[in-house]
Amino acid sequence: MAKPKGKAGTGASARIAGAVDKAGDKLAPDDRDVAGPSPDPATNLLIHDILLRSGGRILRLGLEKGLLRNRYGKSAAREIVENRSMVQTLASYAVARVATRSVPGAIVVGGGIVAKALLDRRRSRRAAERAGDRKLRKRAEQE
Structure with a gap:
């Protein structure tokens, strides 16, 4: 048998959501600045994503060239990595x-x-x- 529904927002999920909101307010009060160069958190997330991806790419290309350099020489290793289809x-x-x-x-x-x-x-x-x-x-x- 289903329980009769009471007033909206009085269920367990509403209580949990309220507790999560209160905890979030304690961790990050409204007067705190957003970490990053922009006050917009979405912009900061985009900036961090671009930095992580470009840093990973630079690291990967350098590692690939370094692994090939011992056998093929510096210029050939660069050409092998850059001429990938x-x-x-x-x-x-x-x-x-x-x-x-x-x-x-x-x-x-x-x-x-x-x-x-x-x-x-x-x-x-x-x-x-x-x-x-x-x-x-x-x-x-x-x-």
Whole structure:
């Protein structure tokens, strides 16, 4: 049997919402400034998002160039990273997105990486190195 509804705003959810509002007021009173250069929190969130994404991109590109620099030299490493096609960029973004959104996605992507590494090891080491070198040198020569 359903309970008769009482006055609006007197249920448990209304009491919980009121408690959350009071707690929020204690943590961030109205007279406190918003952290960031703008008084608008949405603008500050946008600014922080842009900074985090650009910082991550700079770090990722530097790491990729650094890993390739030992084998191919500074200029070739730069060319390899910069000559990546749009399809390669979108594919790596999509795979990273799948891997970071869920545990099953991470398992699938991780399993694929392990399978690729085992396949490369199965082929002769020299053949795998030659095939990889060919692909990267071809990418470095594109302009």
